[in-house]
Amino acid sequence: MPRYKLTLEYDGRDFVGWQRQDNGPSVQQALETAIHRFCRETVTVVAAGRTDAGVHALGQVAHVDLAAGWPARTVQNAVNFHLKPAAVAVVSAEVADPAFHARFSARARTYRYRIVNRPAPPVLERGRVWWVPRRLDAAAMAEAATVLIGRHDFTSFRAAICQAKSPLRTLDRLAVRRRDDAIEIEAEARSFLHHQVRNMVGALKWVGEGRWTAAHLAAALAARNRAHGGPTAPAEGLVLVAVTY
Amino acid sequence: MPRYKLTLEYDGRDFVGWQRQDNGPSVQQALETAIHRFCRETVTVVAAGRTDAGVHALGQVAHVDLAAGWPARTVQNAVNFHLKPAAVAVVSAEVADPAFHARFSARARTYRYRIVNRPAPPVLERGRVWWVPRRLDAAAMAEAATVLIGRHDFTSFRAAICQAKSPLRTLDRLAVRRRDDAIEIEAEARSFLHHQVRNMVGALKWVGEGRWTAAHLAAALAARNRAHGGPTAPAEGLVLVAVTY
Numbered sequence: 001m002p003r004y005k006l007t008l009e010y011d012g013r014d015f016v017g018w019q020r021q022d023n024g025p026s027v028q029q030a031l032e033t034a035i036h037r038f039c040r041e042t043v044t045v046v047a048a049g050r051t052d053a054g055v056h057a058l059g060q061v062a063h064v065d066l067a068a069g070w071p072a073r074t075v076q077n078a079v080n081f082h083l084k085p086a087a088v089a090v091v092s093a094e095v096a097d098p099a100f101h102a103r104f105s106a107r108a109r110t111y112r113y114r115i116v117n118r119p120a121p122p123v124l125e126r127g128r129v130w131w132v133p134r135r136l137d138a139a140a141m142a143e144a145a146t147v148l149i150g151r152h153d154f155t156s157f158r159a160a161i162c163q164a165k166s167p168l169r170t171l172d173r174l175a176v177r178r179r180d181d182a183i184e185i186e187a188e189a190r191s192f193l194h195h196q197v198r199n200m201v202g203a204l205k206w207v208g209e210g211r212w213t214a215a216h217l218a219a220a221l222a223a224r225n226r227a228h229g230g231p232t233a234p235a236e237g238l239v240l241v242a243v244t245y
Numbered sequence: 246m247p248r249y250k251l252t253l254e255y256d257g258r259d260f261v262g263w264q265r266q267d268n269g270p271s272v273q274q275a276l277e278t279a280i281h282r283f284c285r286e287t288v289t290v291v292a293a294g295r296t297d298a299g300v301h302a303l304g305q306v307a308h309v310d311l312a313a314g315w316p317a318r319t320v321q322n323a324v325n326f327h328l329k330p331a332a333v334a335v336v337s338a339e340v341a342d343p344a345f346h347a348r349f350s351a352r353a354r355t356y357r358y359r360i361v362n363r364p365a366p367p368v369l370e371r372g373r374v375w376w377v378p379r380r381l382d383a384a385a386m387a388e389a390a391t392v393l394i395g396r397h398d399f400t401s402f403r404a405a406i407c408q409a410k411s412p413l414r415t416l417d418r419l420a421v422r423r424r425d426d427a428i429e430i431e432a433e434a435r436s437f438l439h440h441q442v443r444n445m446v447g448a449l450k451w452v453g454e455g456r457w458t459a460a461h462l463a464a465a466l467a468a469r470n471r472a473h474g475g476p477t478a479p480a481e482g483l484v485l486v487a488v489t490y
Contacts, residue, residue: 009368056369073364080365089365091426119318120325120334123254124301124484128369181336239369 001065004075005096006031006045008060011087012235013127018050018060027051027088031062034082038075041066048102048243049109052195054235056128059091059110059242063102100245108172108244110188113201113237118181129182130201130237136208138178144207144214145174145185148200148221154193156220156229157203162194167224169193176204183208186241195232203230246310249320250341251276251290253305256332257480258372263295263305272296272333276307279327283320286311293347293488294354297440299480301373304336304355304487308347345490353417353489355433358446358482363426374427375446375482381453383423389452389459390419390430393445393466399438401465401474402448407439412469414438421449428453431486440477448475 008027016024020032031045047062066075076093083089099105116122116129117136148157148171155167173188185204187197203220206212212220212230220228253272261269265277276290292307311320321338328334344350361367361374362381393402393416400412418433430449432442448465451457457465457475465473 009365011368011371058369076364084366087368087371089368091363091365118336119321120254120336121329123256123332123334124303124373126256126332 001067002069003063003065003096003098003100004072005094005100005102006062006064006076006079006090007092008047008057008062009089009091010057010060012051012054012056012238014087015053017053017055018047025086027060030083030086030088031064031079034079034086035064035066037082038078039066039068039070041068046102048106049192049240051240052235055238055240057240060240061102061106061243061245063096063100102243105245106190106243108188108190109192109240110186110242110244111192111197112239112241113185113187113197113233114239115183115185115201115205115237116181117178117183127236128239130234132205134209136183136205137210138176138183138208140210140214141183141185141204141208142176144212144217145176145204147214147218148174152221153224154196154221155224156226157196157199158193158226159195159199160226164193167193169196174200198233198235198238199226199229201233201237205233206230246312247314248308248310248341248343248345249317250339250345250347251307251309251321251324251335252337253292253302253307254334254336255302255305257296257299257301257483259332260298262298262300263292270331272305275328275331275333276309276324279324279331280309280311282327283323284311284313284315286313291347293351294437294485296485297480300483300485301481302485305485306347306351306488306490308341308345347488350490351435351488353433353435354437354485355431355487355489356437356442357484357486358430358432358442358478359484360428360430360446360450360482361426362423362428372481373484375479377450377453379454381428381450382455383421383428383453385455385459386428386430386449386453387421389457389462390421390449392459392463393419397466398469399441399466400469401471402441402444403438403471404440404444405471409438412438414441419445443478443480443483444471444474446478446482450478451475
């Protein structure tokens with residue numbers, strides 16, 4: 001029974017998140033339904049990251065086992081055909097090793113958060129960015145971000161509903177840069193806690209506003225208490241860019 | 246009576262084009278209505294380029310005269326407030342010289358056309374790109390594009406309904422480059438004929454497919470006949486990026 005590795009792009013606005021839920025369409029359900037339409041198999045698709053409602057993906061990775069030995073390109077094209085008009089596409093498909101696991105084999109996940117930072121609201125990017133009209137100090141944000149890099153107890157930036165056993169995570173990269181009227185924040189780690197990226201971005205926004213310094217951010221991290229971690233940035237600015245194996 | 250120069254971003258999908266028309270909402274109408282709501286003045290807004298239905302803008306420029314001497318920032322914020330929820334925003338506003346004319350003072354217009362060139366349909370960019378699933382030869386397109394640069398009679402790439410007096414135009418730049426799964430075509434000229442960019446892109450796509458060579462493109466140009474100019478690329482991939490004065 002061949003295992004397929006699928007790389008996925010989706011628009012988070014159209015879904016309640018990756019995972020099947022009773023309250024609306026999920027990315028997982030859209031894919032499993034499209035696969036059933038294609039080959040009549042009832043499957044479970046496993047993803048590297050269970051993104052929340054509103055969070056987008058350019059490079060989510062999932063795996064699925066199919067009984068028939070379809071060429072990967074056939075799987076890609078057929079699933080894309082049956083996904084229409086859902087806002088998901090299989091960007092690439094390949095036959096993977098049977099030991100490959102989209103979630104557990106992942107060595108790194110890269111997220112990008114985009115803030116449009118100008119007085120005018122975003123138009124062509126609406127729904128895919130966080131609009132912050134008041135000028136943020138991106139240099140201060142970039143400097144403060146280094147406080148979070150490394151292995152830490154990230155309880156202060158972890159959602160109350162997070163199910164991970166340990167709040168310890170190793171953040172390999174947290175880069176902030178201004179690109180004209182936008183600020184892009186890239187975060188990379190083996191894995192993240194629930195809402196960790198959005199909570200770190202919310203805290204960095206406070207730094208950009210001058211409300212917090214890097215020392216405040218360090219104190220928030222040391223507090224190991226979500227109540228000290230600052231606000232949560234909205235889902236719409238977040239994109240799962242890549243998963244590395 | 247101060248004249249204001251407005252730089253505009255809009256999503257072409259929501260409009261019948263720049264110009265007021267009876268068959269649906271135009272960008273011009275959205276702006277004039279928002280200005281009326283703001284200051285009760287009935288105005289005519291003049292744009293650098295009258296973009297077609299579906300064509301987007303990141304840097305359209307328009308001018309408008311307002312009787313009261315509002316600060317430019319007030320005009321920007323108030324018009325943006327009253328534009329909601331229309332897919333238009335005033336990205337910047339400044340007081341201009343009374344002799345400034347958005348259309349006639351323009352020295353150059355820059356358009357960008359984006360093709361998503363991969364087997365999977367676009368998701369996060371749908372409605373803002375042309376999807377061409379089969380691999381195009383971007384290098385061949387870039388080389389052929391040089392045939393069109395310079396001062397030429399562009400009748401072969403001009404819409405039948407074009408109202409310009411002369412088909413002569415000077416194309417200053419036509420650059421094609423691949424960026425991962427996308428091909429971006431940038432065109433710059435003092436002015437363009439109706440559909441000129443979309444028609445040039447349609448012809449370049451034939452070159453990318455191997456259906457035409459640079460010699461075919463040169464012959465098409467020399468024919469001075471729209472019937473020899475190849476297809477018209479869809480509006481949705483086109484963005485008016487900037488107007489230079």
